[in-house]
Amino acid sequence: MISSMPAFAQKPLHAGIDYQQYLKAIDTTQADLDEWRKKYGDTAQKNGWWPVSKDRSADDQEEDLRQRIFLTKQSISAQQAANPNANFSIMTPFSALTDTEFDTYVLNSFIGRNSTKSDKGTTKYQPTATATGSESITDLSDNSSDNVSFVKSLGSFVDTLINKLSMGTGQSVSNNFIDANLISYKFSDVWNWLQPRLTSTLTANTPVTEASSLPETTEKSSTSVDWSTSECMAPIQNQGSCGSCWAFATVSAVESAQCIANGNSSLTKYSVQQLVSCDTRNWGCDGGIPVYAFDFMLQNGLCTEDSYPYTSNRGVEDTCRSSCNSQDTGITGYSQLSGEAELLSAIDEHPVVVAVAAGNVVWKQYTGGLVSSCSTTRLDHAVVAVGYDSSSIKIRNSWGTNWGEDGYMRLARSSSGDGTCGMMLEMSTPQM
Structure with missing residues (x-):
C-alpha cells in the first residue's frame, strides 16, 4: 500500500475528480499506473502525451499522473455502456492526457474542406501542467470586465479574420458569443462557431x-x-x-x-x-x-x-x-x-x-x-x-x-x- 502521501497530494489536482473515491482506489490506481508506464511511458514522453512540469518534485509529478489515470478510468466506465461491442482500457498511449487535453490534441489535426487559410499556427497543441498540476483553462464563467473584454476581442478577431478572407458572410458574431452565458470556454467552441461560415477555395484547375x-x-x-x-x-x-x-x-x-x-x-x-x-x-x-x-x-x-x-x-x-x-x-x-x-x-x-x-x-x-x-x-x-x-x-x-x-x-x-x-x-x- 501507499503508506503516506506527499503534502502535495492532500487535495484534488483536477476538476471533476471524486477525491474520496480516488483515495479509496489509490492503491489499485498506482498499480494501473505502473503497468501503463511500463508499456507506454516511453511512447507517451517521446510524443508529448505525458504532460510534465519542471517546477514540480518527483512526488508531485507522480501524484498528478496517478490522478490522471484515475480520471481516465472513470471516463472509460461512462463510455463502455454506449459501445458494448468495443473494448476500452487505460492501456493506450493517451491515458496520461485529460479528456480536454486529448480533445485539443486531436482538434489541431483536421480542418474541414469548407475552410480556407489565414495565418499558420494559431492553436498548437502544447500539453503542459501548471505548478499545482491542474489544467490551465481560462475561466469565462463569470461576467467580469476582463472576461467580457476577452470575448469581445475574440469575436472581433474572428470577424476580422472572416472579412479578410473575403467570405462574403460578414455577420457579426461577437454579441452572439457573449450571450451564450460565457460557460465552459475552450478553443473547440470557437472552432464549432467559426467553421460553418467558411467556404471552399480550391484551385480552379483541380479536377x-x-x-x-x-x-x-x-x-x-x-x-x-x-x-x-x-x-x-x-x-x-x-x-x-x-x-x-x-x-x-x-x-x-x-x-x-x-x-x-x-x-x-x-x-x-x-x-x-x-x-x-x-x-x-x-x-x-x-x-x-x-x-x-x-x-x-x-x-x-x-x-x-x-x-x-x-x-x-x-x-x-x-x-x-x-x-x-x-x-x-x-x-x-x-x-x-x-x-x-x-x-x-x-x-x-x-x-x-x-x-x-x-x-x-x-x-x-x-x-x-x-x-x-x-x-x-x-x-x-x-x-x-x-x-x-x-x-x-x-x-x-x-x-x-x-x-x-x-x-x-x-x-x-x-x-x-x-x-x-x-x-x-x-x-x-x-x-x-
Whole structure:
C-alpha cells in the first residue's frame, strides 16, 4: 500500500475528480499506473502525451499522473455502456492526457474542406501542467470586465479574420458569443462557431467530382474488402504531437491507390513530411484540409519517404526542402463522396480518406472491437477507410501500432445519417 502521501497530494489536482473515491482506489490506481508506464511511458514522453512540469518534485509529478489515470478510468466506465461491442482500457498511449487535453490534441489535426487559410499556427497543441498540476483553462464563467473584454476581442478577431478572407458572410458574431452565458470556454467552441461560415477555395484547375455527379453504382459492393492486408498498404505510422493526420491520410490513400492501379505490383512510400513542410495552403502541424493535399500532389508530385523522412513528431514543421526529386503519384483529381453506398463502392477500388469525430474518450481509450457510438460528431481528425464487412468499416489511423487494433479501428456501418463518429460527413477519394 501507499503508506503516506506527499503534502502535495492532500487535495484534488483536477476538476471533476471524486477525491474520496480516488483515495479509496489509490492503491489499485498506482498499480494501473505502473503497468501503463511500463508499456507506454516511453511512447507517451517521446510524443508529448505525458504532460510534465519542471517546477514540480518527483512526488508531485507522480501524484498528478496517478490522478490522471484515475480520471481516465472513470471516463472509460461512462463510455463502455454506449459501445458494448468495443473494448476500452487505460492501456493506450493517451491515458496520461485529460479528456480536454486529448480533445485539443486531436482538434489541431483536421480542418474541414469548407475552410480556407489565414495565418499558420494559431492553436498548437502544447500539453503542459501548471505548478499545482491542474489544467490551465481560462475561466469565462463569470461576467467580469476582463472576461467580457476577452470575448469581445475574440469575436472581433474572428470577424476580422472572416472579412479578410473575403467570405462574403460578414455577420457579426461577437454579441452572439457573449450571450451564450460565457460557460465552459475552450478553443473547440470557437472552432464549432467559426467553421460553418467558411467556404471552399480550391484551385480552379483541380479536377473535382462532386458526390451528386458521380456515376450511379450498377453493381452491389463486395461482401467484404480489406486493403490493410494487401501489399499495397504501408505499415502504420505515428504522427506524434504534430497535427498532421491530413497528410498521413492523403499520402496513404494515394500511394495505395497508385499501387492498386498498377496491378498490386509494388508500393512506393511517399513523403508525409513534404506535405507538412511544403504545402503552403495547409497549416502543417496545426492541421490541414485533405483535398488541399490532393491538390498539392496533383500539382507537384511527391518525394519518397526515404528521401524526405518524417521529422515532425514533436510538433515542428521544419523548413521546406527542395533537395529531393518529386515523383508523379498518379493522381489526376479527386471525388467527394456522400453516403455509405458511395463509400463502399469507392473502397472496392482503393482506400478512401474520411473525417471523423475523434477528440473523445472512445478514440482516446480504444483497444479493440466494434465502435457504435461517439459522444460527438464534430469532425476533427482525418483517417483512411481501408475495408469493410457486413457490420463495420475498417479505419487506418496514424497514432502508431500501440493504439487500437495494431493501429486500426472498426466503426459500425450506418446506411443513413452522419455515420458512426461522423464518418459519412466528409469523404474524399483520389482519382487515378
